[in-house]
Amino acid sequence: MTTEERSGWHVRDGDDQDRPYRALFLRFFVFSLICTFVPLAFIASYLHRNYSEFSHSRMTQSFQRRIESSQSLVQLFLKERLFDLKLITRLSTLEYLSDASSLRAVFDFLNEDREYFEDLGVIKSDGFHVSYVGPYDLMKNDYSVTFWFRELMTSKAFFSDMFLGYRNVPHFIIAVLKEENGGRWILRATLETQALSSMLQGITIARTGEVFLLNAQGFYQTAPKSGGKILEKSDLPMERFTEETGIEILDGDGKDVPRKIVAYSWLRDPRWLLVVRQDHAEFFADMAFADRATTFFLIVSSFAILAVVTGSTIYIIATIKRRDRERETMNRQLIQAGKLASIGQLAAGVAHEINNPLAVIQSEVDMMREFGDSDSFSLPESYDRIEGQVQRCGKITRDILGFSRRIHTEVHEIDINQAIRESVSLCEKWASTAGIRIAMDLAETLPPVPSDPFEIEQVLLNLVANAVHALEEKMAGGTIRIRSQLSRDGRMLKIVVEDDGCGIPAQHLDKIFDPFFTTKPQGKGTGLGLSISYSIVKRLGGDIHVRSQYGKGSEFSITLPVSAAKGGLHATPQSSPDRR
């Protein structure tokens, strides 16, 4: 492999290693965001809705109170003026008021505090003035033809709308009919036009608020602050104003005419419409400010949450990654320690295996020395025996060489059945000396597994050796069953090592994969075998499980992912379970 290839491989390896962390980061990040944003959004929308409803209700109520108070003011003003005229007709006679000086005295009295009345006249039933005080010459005018005169004959008191009349100036009148000595006469007064306008314009409602009066046809009865003259037609949609006091939102044209809020109430007599009008934006300025403040708060909070969630997620994932790497390093060290321990155990086993044939050879040599010359001793037979023992030693050394070659970790596509057979062959002699049978039931065609052959054999050796130990402890021989099979979806291989040995006490089951946990006597076991097996299987992307019943036996099952480039490896023809 060239340097470029090697570095490229490492880059891909780094990407592969980081992928689960990126996925974890994403999951954690999204989950944290959901956990923080959903409650925030819920609370914010709940509070905003409640606040909006509450504010809207309070503001419209206050607007309604404003129209009610304005209505009271206008009606009180008109009633007072009507009362003035009624009082005069009640206390005075036609004769008295027909005298111009008497009428002047009454007129001056009425305008004593404030000049509400512009003129005052007494009109007889024929429609002509008998006396008049005011700036106009109206004595020769016949009022019997006017609309208000006819109206008054039936209603006895009358408020007119604003009209031009004989004087050709906008004004409105109050007239009261008096019946006296079988005859009828009228006291009629013109109200100062500006008095009512000034009173309503004096009601201050923020910058754009205004109060004004319209008649039933929508003509201004008082001039609004925002512009418009008395008797001009307003642009308000009169058809929308019902009999009940109410509030309407009137859309603007989007340019010059802003959106307005209008509160309205009808007066009974005269039938005028009292209107309180304000720019919608100004009216709801507080709410709009609250909306902007809420939005600002939400944006700031969102950024803060985003920053905190991002920071904390990065920190947590980095911590997890660091700890994983530390654990991985420790696992590698454990595996290395396990290899060294295996080498130690191997050396002891090798010594035993070689010393036995050496002992035979030594005894043959001794025999030659002692009986070489005698007839009873057959040298050729002795040579054969020595040769047999030498071949036995040779086989052992070849096995060791094969074993040592696997110490250097290299990932290959391996045939798991072959690995099982090799592992079993290493333990077979030992097992058979303890009267233990190893039965293999291997699936015929299995896809290859990407692994280091030494490592996977180390795992299998550990499991088989543990099974032999478990059966040895029971001292009744027994059987170790090894099965290999492919999962239904064809993505995982399963290897099961089962024994009917001494089993594992329940209290030890959750500890057996812990490093240095052993139940063997001091010096007999390192406590690394299963923890190393666990690390190796996990590193290969697989899993290892144990089921055990104390006194009855154990079952270790390993699942390993098959190679991505799945191609069936043909196991050696052992269609029926391989029994040894």
Add this chain to the structure above:
Amino acid sequence: MPPPRVLLIDDEVHFTSNISKMLTARGYHVETAASGEEGLEILKRSTFDVVVLDLRMPGISGLDVLKKVNKVEWDAPEFIILTGFASVDSAIAGLNSGAYDYITKPIAIKELTEKIAAACKRKLLRQEGTAPPHS
């Protein structure tokens, strides 16, 4: 004086056969057993001065033989452990179980004979009460 009686227990039959012949030539009465079970059977019906016992055998191991055999009797044999392991751990386990001595394989007949002679002498001393009994 009858010849010293030696029992060889080892599954390496060539080894026991050769050793048996050489010890017989040296004046010992030798019997052999190819497994722990066979050795125990022989020990039940015969008495021996020395038992040379291999630790690792199919079936009952040498250590188990040591544990099962009665070593309290007046005429109980001395045991010499025979081990193929290079380490002394297994031999120590044998000594702790009451063996007199241990030998690691391979061994020359001369050395083995010396060990057996020493074991015979020790048994004799034990029977005379001048050597400590089995531990």
